Amino acid sequence: MNILICIKQVPDMESKFKINGEGTWYDRADLAWRMNEYDEYAVEQAVRLKEQVKDADLTVLCIGPDQVTEAIKKALAMGCDRGVHIADPDSAKREPIAIATMIAGFAKDKNFDVIFTGMQSQDRGSAQVGVMVAELLGIPAVTTIVGFAYDNGTVQVKRELEGGSKALVTATTPVVLTCQLGLNTPRYPTLPNIMKAKKKELLPLAPDVGGLGPRQETTACAFPEKKGGGLVLEGEIPELADKLIQLLKEKTTVLA
Secondary structure, three states: OEEEEEEOEEEOOOOOOOEOOOOOOEOOOOOOEEEOHHHHHHHHHHHHHHHHHOOOEEEEEEEEOHHHHHHHHHHHHHOOOEEEEEEOOOHHHOOHHHHHHHHHHHHOOOOOOEEEEEOOOOOOOOOOHHHHHHHHHOOOEEEEEEEEEEEOOEEEEEEEOHHHOEEEEEEEOOEEEEEOOOOOOOOOOOHHHHHHHOOOEEEEEOOOOOOOOOOOOOOOOOOOOOOOOOOOOOOOHHHHHHHHHHHHHHHOOOOO
């Protein structure tokens, strides 16, 4: 069984963000970096599938500058067999279709049975790359999966829908699956596996978007505007009631 897992390195969401000099994205300096959280669930599910079928080969792919190899190494330590690094320092400027084109270009002649991706990235959040990869490869995609089972070339997944509903979907391989939070519990790489990961193959590739030019442009990026702070009323209950009524009359039309 041949399995591909597509991951992305993103800033830790607890980092202190600044807008870059062009005003079009965040400044990459002084940020802590990690594997995209959704992708951790994709890696874990791929490793569990390998443990189930035994005869499986796991390739993890990541696009970005040299530093993304740290995310690849974590996936290797979790249980993937080899890594592929598409070395693209401009990946943050790429549209989802360009990222999907690079992934599909790598995967088209590899006969992958299952391609796992995260549902979306934590920084851009487009949730488009996985389904675009499936379209470019001409295979089905099932998105937002929160449950997974495999049996003899057939996958049965549970999808998360709006309003807390779930849908059961069956598909035959090859298939692309995008993973939602809660699908499983991602494992922590052990020290022995971290050491083994250093000896696993890490293949560098040049980016190839197949001549696809930009279709859109980010003109500006900004933090949300700060809203006014709340007002805390203190005192005895009758006094608070009078203050509240007065404020509602002065600042709203509720009592008009």
